[in-house]
Amino acid sequence: xxxxxxxxxxxxxxxxxxxxxxxxxxxxxxxxxxxxxxxxxxxxxxxxxxxxxxxxxxxxxxxxxxxxxxxxxxxxxxxxxxxxxxxxxxxxxxxxxxxxxxxxxxxxxxxxx
Amino acid sequence: xxxxxxxxxxxxxxxxxxxxxxxxxxxxxxxxxxxxxxxxxxxxxxxxxxxxxxxxxxxxxxxxxxxxxxxxxxxxxxxxxxxxxxxxxxxxxxxxxxxxxxxxxxxxxxxxxxxxx
Numbered sequence: 001x002x003x004x005x006x007x008x009x010x011x012x013x014x015x016x017x018x019x020x021x022x023x024x025x026x027x028x029x030x031x032x033x034x035x036x037x038x039x040x041x042x043x044x045x046x047x048x049x050x051x052x053x054x055x056x057x058x059x060x061x062x063x064x065x066x067x068x069x070x071x072x073x074x075x076x077x078x079x080x081x082x083x084x085x086x087x088x089x090x091x092x093x094x095x096x097x098x099x100x101x102x103x104x105x106x107x108x109x110x111x112x113x
Numbered sequence: 114x115x116x117x118x119x120x121x122x123x124x125x126x127x128x129x130x131x132x133x134x135x136x137x138x139x140x141x142x143x144x145x146x147x148x149x150x151x152x153x154x155x156x157x158x159x160x161x162x163x164x165x166x167x168x169x170x171x172x173x174x175x176x177x178x179x180x181x182x183x184x185x186x187x188x189x190x191x192x193x194x195x196x197x198x199x200x201x202x203x204x205x206x207x208x209x210x211x212x213x214x215x216x217x218x219x220x221x222x223x224x225x226x227x228x229x230x
Contacts, residue, residue: 036221043206043224044157088156099145099210101219103156 001026004091006104014112019076021107023089026070032092033065033072037085038106044088048074079111115141115211119222126197127230134192134225136207142187143209147219148180151204163190197229 005024013019021035032051036044050056050063050072062075072091076083086106093100116139126132136146144165149157161171161182169182181193190209194201204226208219 043221045221046218049218098162099147099219100159100162101147102159105156 002104003027003093003102004089004104006087006089006107008105008107010108010110012110012112013079015079015081017079017111019079019083019109019111021074021076021087021089021109023072023074023091023104024070025072025089025091025102027091027094028067028070029094030091031094033063034090034101035061035063035072035074036088036090036103038088039085047087076109079109081111081113084109084111115139115209115220117207117209117220117222119207119225121225122223123226123228125228125230128198129196132194132197132227134194134205134207134227136190136192136209136222138188138209138211141209141211143190144187144212145210146184146190147208147210148182148190148192149206149208151206151224157206160192165190194227197227199229202227202229 003026034049035047037047038044048063050065056063060077064073086108088106089104090101093102118137120135146163148160151157159172160175161169163169163182163184165184171177184190204224206224207222
């Protein structure tokens, strides 16, 4: 079992729709969860972090965390063609003070005009 | 957000040569930096944790004698790929952790694309 799992996609949505990206993780000791966006040929950029169960909203983005189910998701509302990228889920590797992150393989999102 | 730079952005070298990659935190001091490697169509794999003033800690399966890390100051970490071979061709990305912030927050450099012929 991979430590962090994502569906590689591609996930294709029409412009203006909601894109839903999912991620599961294996280590129940993980406490910090991140979503990064990576454009082709570029390095990842942080979109959101989430540490508590529930939802966290930032503009068009909403992160959702369910520690009991070991599941974290990212919703992108009003998807734009510029959102087309690979979205990486990252989870801290316990213990929490090491700063080490484990990344999923990423989900490729295609937003079609 | 915090700014992290890398140099060079791209390097092509012959097999057997050594390549040095620099990672700098431009507007903050970073006691800890991380080095990742990303092969095409794959995710980021953590290679090592670079600690200012002490030895780097390497992830399982990463050869410390092949990937030399030096974190000589609070704003600079270097990764040297020694005797590079074609299988070392990859996208190398560093990240840095600002002090006094959430300890898992990391900011990534733009990456260095290495091609070994």
